[in-house]
Amino acid sequence: MLQDPKLMAAVSKIIQRSERQEDVQKLMGTYVDIGLLPQLNNENHQIFYGRRGTGKTHVMKVLESKLREGMNNTVVYIDCRTLGSTSQFSNTDLPMSRRCLSLFRDILLNIHHELFEHIVECPSKNANTARDEVEGLASLITEPLEKLKAEHVSVEAQASFTNEYGAGAKLKGMVPTMDFNGKHSEANAESTKKEYSVDYEDKIVFPELHRVLSSVLKSAETRLYVLIDEWSSIPQDIQPYLAEFLKKGVLPITAATLKISALEYRCRFVEVKSGNLVGFELGADIATAPDLDDYFVYDRNPEQITDIYSEVLLKHLLAELPENYLSDKFSISTPNQLASRLFTERKICSELARASEGVMRDLINIFTKAFFNAQRRNRTSIDKQAVIESAQQWFEQDKAQYLDDLLQSVLRRIVDEVIGKRQARSFMLPRHLEKNEVIQKMFDARVLHHMQRGYADKDNPGVRYNIYAIDYGTYVDLLGTSRQPELDLEEDRAGLDFIVPFDDKRSIRRIVMDENILSESMG
Structure with a gap:
């Protein structure tokens, strides 16, 4: 099966980043809904989080497509990496107001462009009035x-x-x-x-902006959706001020909705300035939607995650293969059939799901490497060796090389303590330490993963913990040896040395880390 030319071509063509996929139908066809999209497809202002590679852009692109299906909707998708029509926003020698204004003006120009397109393509009964007003909006945006x-x-x-x-x-x-x-x-x-x-x-008069934009939307008989992706690519010192501009310029408009995707630990939506809040007040001005990371925790439900990942792989292959190719030639038409036939057995597909640690981009990359690893060894299906070697290779290429000396040192201490001494792969950390810069960087680098947030240990009342799992790549070379950590959660094994973090009564070792292990002086 792995020697099939068309299947090999399909695997190599899988696009690993959603923003590079220009075919909207393929984006829609490869999307597997896990319950997040219905929570975003509404008129509420929302922010949703997810680490790099978890699929935020894919969600935003699918949401954009869904919203465009509404004839009365005007949808503006903005990738923040493309903002900054001038170099002003990154020049720290310029006043903050001027830096922020250049970014906000770019957002407004994107809004103007989409509104103009909507008025031309879907004219209302007051289209002429709307066209005149949108021209006035352009003057308001661009003219000092x-x-x-x-x-x-x-x-x-x-x-x-x-x-x-x-x-x-x-x-x-x-x-x-x-x-x-x-x-x-x-x-x-x-x-x-x-x-x-x-x-x-050079300034934007917000009352006038509110009046003109509201009037345009009313005359055009449209609702405005502004989808801002990759927020965390904006310099952090500007973020609260840009949020303040959006709060004044977009949020008060009844017929406008704002959605933002961001990295949780790489964004600053609010800042206290002279006793006043600048930016979004989360929960009051704008709501937070569920975190994508919370949907793909393998340990919470291994069977469900394996099914979801099997469906993701199947849809990506079907998007690159001729119609009915997998079903006609290999009798594969369901995710379960793919997991059982493309892999030597289903549990190898589960091993791939575990190795991906809840990150969709890691899943695609490890799968691609494992496919060609097994193909080079003349295997008919993907075996465990292929998954293990590919996961180790991906960890070294994509994660380990981006850890600085301090992060390498802290990770080594955690691994020595958790895996080396306790033969476990997870540990507890007091929740207030989640804002520690070292923890944030390791979480962003995908070498630590959330298993559960805010766990209340009955033996330590009043203290909340986050439970982290150490990345698969840190112990993959130990698999099959006497030093291998416990991979699966223990059934009904509660005691002094164990805790029960999930509702199904499965337990993990109670390993509590404190602030000392994050200290640079210990290195």
């Missing part, structure tokens, strides 16, 4: 604010004076008569001359 400034004031005074007098004599009868006449006038005039200059201020 004009202000008249008095530069010089001069006063000119004018005065005039007139005095005329006359006298005459004449005889009236025998009596002489004298006549006197006179005229007197004064005039004063004063004129003021002012000279002005035009001062240009």
Whole structure:
């Protein structure tokens, strides 16, 4: 089976990053819904998290496609890595307001473009009005604010004076008569001359933006959805201020909805400045949706995760193969059949699911490597050796080389303590330490994985713990040896040395780490 040319070509063509897939139908066809999409397909402002490679962009792209199916929707998808039409936003020598304004203006220009397209392609009964208003929106976005400034004031005074007098004599009868006449006038005039200059201020007037954008949406009879992907690629010092701009410019508009995807530990949505909050107040201004990482924890439900990953692989292969190719030639038409026939047995597919540690990109990469590993060894299906060797290779290529000396040292201490001394693969850490920079970096690097958040240990009341699992790649070389850690959770084994973190009563060893193991001085 692994020697089939078309199957080999299909495996090699699987695109490992959703943003590189230009075919919308393939994006839709390869998506496996785990229950997150229905929670995002609504009119609420939301942020959802997920580590790199968990499928955030795939979710956003599918959500975009679903929303575009609504004739009255205008959907704006923005990849933050493409923002920054000028270099201003990354120049720390410039004022924060100017850096942030350049990014916000890029977002507004994307909104303007999509609104214009919608008005042309789906005209409402007030399309002409909407078109005029959207042109006004463009001016509001791009043109600086004009202000008249008095530069010089001069006063000119004018005065005039007139005095005329006359006298005459004449005889009236025998009596002489004298006549006197006179005229007197004064005039004063004063004129003021002012000279002005035009001062240009680069700013967005939010009340006017709110008025114009609301009017455009009403005239166009459309609802605006703004989907912002890769938020964490924006410099962290700008993020709270850009959030503040969005809070003032988009969130108050009734007919607009904002969705953001981000890395949980690589984003700053709020900052306290002079006693005031700048940015989003999470829960009040914008809600947080479920974390993608929480959906793919292998230990919570191994069978379900294996089924989901089998379906993901099947859909990706079907997208690259001729129609009915797998079913006609190999009698594979369901995820279970793929797990049993493409692999030597289903439990090898489960091993691949475990090795992926809940990260979809790791699943695709390890699977691709395992396929060609087994193919080179003339195997008819993927065996355990192929999965183990590929997982080890992927760990060294994609994870280990990006750990600095401190992270390498801390990881080694954790591995020595958890795997070396206790032959386990998970440990507990007081929840307040999840914000420790070392833990955040190791979690982002995908060498530590959440098994459960906020676990309450009955023997330590009042203290909440996060339970972490150590990455498969750190102990893959120990598999099959006497030093292999316990891989599967113990059934009903509660006691002093064990805890029960899941509802099905399966237990893991109670191994509690403290802040000392994260200390640089221990290295």
